[in-house]
Amino acid sequence: MADTRTIQVTVNGRPHRCQVEPRTHLVDFLRDELGLKGSHLGCEHGVCGACTVELDGRIVRGCLTLAVQADGAQVQTIEGVSESGVIRDLQQAFVAHNALQCGFCTPGMLMAAKELVETRPEATRAEVREWISGNYCRCTGYHAIVDAVCDVLHQRKEARS
């Protein structure tokens, strides 16, 4: 057994104190240690975006981030944001527009979309395409995902005005 480090990390609002190997990636830690299977492994080299999670409020690739880097940090996963309801409108829009087929990319796609709608409320359709172009989807052709995200941008704008 390799050396381990103790980390204290708050995941979806719940504090954890865990022993992890320094080499353990954040997404493996979330999946294997905490049983949070919603973050997926698509490529394990930072390209596909299926493992996207929030670390201290910014999205990161769970496969390029080590669990030890989350020591002292707040992590949000698809399970957490589903439970809190902060992306319910995005989730509903994805269902309404059929913006997912196999669903394997969807948690990562939603985490990326969450940051977009929160930080770029005025994003155009082209900017939505650009923003989610770090998340690979083989099924949909992206059109419906773009529709769904644009729909939520519009809904939130309406709600503000």
Add this chain to the structure above:
Amino acid sequence: MKRDVVNLEPGVESTPPIAPVTEDPRYIGARLPRHGIERLTQGQGQYVDDIELPRLAHVVYWRSPVAHMRIKGIDDRIARSMPGVLMVATGQDLAKVCKPWVAVLGHLTGMKSAPQYPLAVERACWQGEPVVAVVAETRAQAEDALQHLVVDWEELPLTVEMERALASDEPVIHPELGDNVCFSRRLDVGEVDRVFAEADVVAETTFEFGRHTGVTLEPRSQIAHWQPAEQRLTVYHSCQAPHMMQDLYARQFDLPAHAVRVICKDVGGSFGVKVHAYPDDFATVALSMLLGRPVKFVADRLESFTSDIHARHHRVKGRIAVNRDGEILGFEIDDLTGIGPYSMFPRTSAIEGNQVVNLVGGPYRHQHYRAQLHVVFQNKTPTCQYRGVGHPIACAVTEGLVDLAAQRIGMDPLEIRARNVIPDDAYPATGASGIKLEVLSHEACLRKLREMMNYDALRAEQAALRKQGIWRGIGLATVIELTNPSAAFYGIGGARIASQDGATVRLNPEGHVTVLVGVGEQGQGTEAIYRQIAADAVGVDIDQVRVITGDTDVTPYGGGTWASRGAGIGGEAVLLAGQALRGNILKTAAVILNREAGQLGLHRGQVVDAVTGEALLPLSEVGRIAYFRTDTLPQGFTPELMVTRHYAQRDYPFIFTNGVQASYVEVDPDTGFVTLLKHWAVEDCGRVLNPMLVDEQMRGAIVQGIGGALYEECLYDEQGQMLNANMADYLVPMAAEMPDIEVAHVMTPTRSSRLGAKGAGEAGTAGAPAAVMNAINDALAPFGAHVHSQPITPEKILRALGKVK
């Protein structure tokens, strides 16, 4: 003015309504969001890698690092002693429990391949072939031990390039086969030389298609669980054809089929990648049997690139004969395809090339056709059926040649197609290659496309922009796609792959309906359409229907998902079973109510008086009495509230669909960059069961086709090493580069079923590469340049323009 008066041409302004198949159609054909996908948006899916079992072990495979080698020795002493390691196994070890296979089909005359084993025995024939298995308590421990495995090998002579595979001085990969030919076919309907000699114009070129691969986001994954006490194997498998895998595991391991259960939960994309039986599938099962505990295999992305099937590597010399008036007289092709060192089990790797021969020229009414096909072995990853199977090749060749001909005779590309497609009133028809076409709608689709994309205005815009030095192109692709296959695909060739499928529909005591179907779900929305069909067929609210798929212990026997058969075959089985259950419910209600069944109807969860519509008995009452108060029913009457029906399409070898796509692109002649501005598709998949789902099937498939047309290629060096076997270097379509895609429908139901649905899953992939290629060549036309080599990279465009050597 009334709308139906302005609609001068049928199929243009609105799709003519087609007769409903059920009494009270509420769901079939409706644009309904897919039921049950909320959980996927919340990260609550259950893919194979999410499943944990007690004593679960993990396997990783040592794969051949070179394209052809003799295994001289395997030293696993250190690896075995590493923490957590449970077993290190070689090809010889696993060959003791699993029989080898040879993937050929009886109806592909003369086809040959060599025996293949779960792990390489003596030799490995491609970079990525599994050679040694390391099983440990954790994946990390297995990967750690893998680093300490010492394999001594000797490189063997290579056949890498398919163009060289048949040369006399090229090494023969399997000497016992005599040469590197897997399969050859020649088709000649006669008088081709005369027709080409007499034609006003003959246009010819050579098309190249880069080898590419499926890149399902969820890698191939599997848990094999041999339970020694039960002598039973359970395999959790991310796959498309559970019963096929059940049969293969049973036969290769000499087990009775009932001792094998295959379970498919959520599948993270498949596209044909997950319809084949891979060596490591059998290896993982063998390891579980040897260890007596569950073993999980999840491919990592790097090994996916060299162990998932590749596809589409073809070089096609093609020519077309036309007259000046635009009449297409004939096609001729010579197709060469390299498939790796083995034909893939059990569907074989000759189908793709065979499809190309069958499909070239398919939309058109010419009478003359000659084709030659060579399918050759080479030391690269095996290829096999991948979404569209031969269609993208055949369509690009056909449509590329049609555009070349149109250019030569100075005819508009839409015009030449309209003049030559088999007319909508000429069906059933037989294509020049011999394919049987039940009923297609090329003319209606072309008219709809013209209107939808505002073709004439777009041509005007293109011309105006050319004057400003902006080089845009419009590309068209007329498509046929085979769907709803009969046994002609595999069954007649000896492959035990079911062409029929079954559905069981049960009325539950509370009046709700459970549906079990042999065809499963990989994201297409299969379960959603079955729910729609069952609700309408029985006559209940859709939220009272539950669909279960993906478990060979539970569902009726069936073929699963391939060749766009889920809607047309599985859907028909659900319809028939649902309608039969409805009949049985009415018989039961008639006994309860002491009425004639013929006087009763079933409407929205109630048994009603057929004449007055008066509600007589809710289904919950039928269920309560039928299940719990049989004492109140007459002697000799047994309610049968669970009904199974099967359906096999037997009227035609395949039910062809058709459609037409258009691509609008801009090419930068200085950089060779292509910008996809817009894409249109008109498709005819017969009765559309859910337009929202069909639209997304089309869009996803189109983007997958665009990937092959512009970006995707498995690049190899002369040593058979794949150079871009990772997601950073292998380019897949991402959102920013993809266009918006408009989809429209023409509905020409098949008469081979009550439902009238044809497949919709692959037509997008079939047509997109041709449309994009033609659009690029249309943009390049003022420069006198053409590119017929896919993927069409900026470099190839600049070469065509003479800007780089």
